[in-house]
Amino acid sequence: MKKKIYYLATCxxxxxxxxxxxxxxxxxxELQxxxxxxITPEQIDEMQKLAGSYEALFSRRALKYKELGLTDKKLTEExxxxxxxxxxxxxxxxxxxxxxxxxxxxxxxxxxALRVALNKLG
Structure with missing residues (x-):
């Protein structure tokens, strides 16, 4: 069974x-x-399949979100x-x-929910 975490070491x-x-x-x-x-295109596609959308993976809290003026734009999945x-x-x-x-x-x-899933693994 795959067990992987995508994270930032500085976070x-x-x-x-x-x-x-x-x-x-x-x-x-597996820690990444x-x-x-x-992140590779294949990895983001795998995450999207599990999550249902790229938007679910997207953080609007990122500083760059405001910096790039994305608050005023209608973003697509792509x-x-x-x-x-x-x-x-x-x-x-x-x-x-x-x-x-x-x-x-x-x-x-x-x-x-993650804690519950980890407890089920034992």
């Missing part, structure tokens, strides 16, 4: 979630720091995909894949 939120939930290589997770190991591939800050982090399940971002409901 304190990602680090605290990983520490709290014991997401590390010892627990069989998206700053040092860029736009979301391209922005995530161009700028790692646009990926809502962390993204955790366990088998066919995907957990996106640091929201409380998402982290609780």
């Amino acid at each position: 304190s939120t990602c680090e605290s979630i990983m520490k709290e939930l014991h997401i590390d290589m010892q627990n069989g997770f 720091d998206i700053r040092t190991q860029k 736009d979301y995909k391209n922005f995530i591939l161009e700028h790692d800050t646009f990926l809502k982090r962390p993204v955790v894949i366990i088998g066919s399940q995907i957990f996106i971002g640091s929201g409380k409901k998402n982290i609780e």
